[in-house]
Amino acid sequence: MDGLFDLPHVKQPPEATETPSPDQKRTRRQRDMLAAGYHPLTLVMSRPLRLHDDAAPADDSKADGARCGGCRFRELKHYGPRSWPKCTIGGRESHGGGTDVRKWWPACTDFQPKADGQ
Numbered sequence: 001m002d003g004l005f006d007l008p009h010v011k012q013p014p015e016a017t018e019t020p021s022p023d024q025k026r027t028r029r030q031r032d033m034l035a036a037g038y039h040p041l042t043l044v045m046s047r048p049l050r051l052h053d054d055a056a057p058a059d060d061s062k063a064d065g066a067r068c069g070g071c072r073f074r075e076l077k078h079y080g081p082r083s084w085p086k087c088t089i090g091g092r093e094s095h096g097g098g099t100d101v102r103k104w105w106p107a108c109t110d111f112q113p114k115a116d117g118q
Contacts, residue, residue, distance in 0.1 A: 023097065026043075026097065026098060029043055030043065034051075034058035034106065035059075037050060037051055038050060038051065039051055039106070039107075039108040040102075040105060041087060041092050041099065041108070043098065044092070044094070044098050045091065045092065046091075049109065050108065050109050051106050051107065051108060051109070052066050052106070052108055052109050052111045053109075054107070054111075055067070055106035055107045055108075055111070056104075056106045056107070057106070058106050061104040062104075065106065066106070066107035066111050066113075067103065067104060067106060068085075068087070068101050068102060068103060068104075068105040068106075068107055068108075068111075069102075069103030069104065069105075070107070070111075070114055071087075071110075071111050071112060072112045072113065073087050073088050073089050073110065073111075074086070074088075074101050074103070075088050077093070079095060084097075085100055085101045085102070085103065086099055086101060087099070087101050089110055
């Protein structure tokens, strides 16, 4: 033994690894989609949804470019006392968190800017 507290015969417990929550797993999958050039709603659609040619970069949520937050199809939907941001294009909306549309997400190919004053 080299030091006073070295105890080779005592096994150390394995490091605790936290299991990611379903929301954390979904966020990871959504970021993977963005990195691959697809909009995160691709995960809930039957066809791939590419990013708009003028979309903001996926790896910088503050950079200039088209984003879901500036799209006329992104609306707050009210379910009871709360509301969630959803894409109103048919087939992209559910009551679950998997279809919530983040304001900072790069825009998809269906992006249409909001009218002035909205």
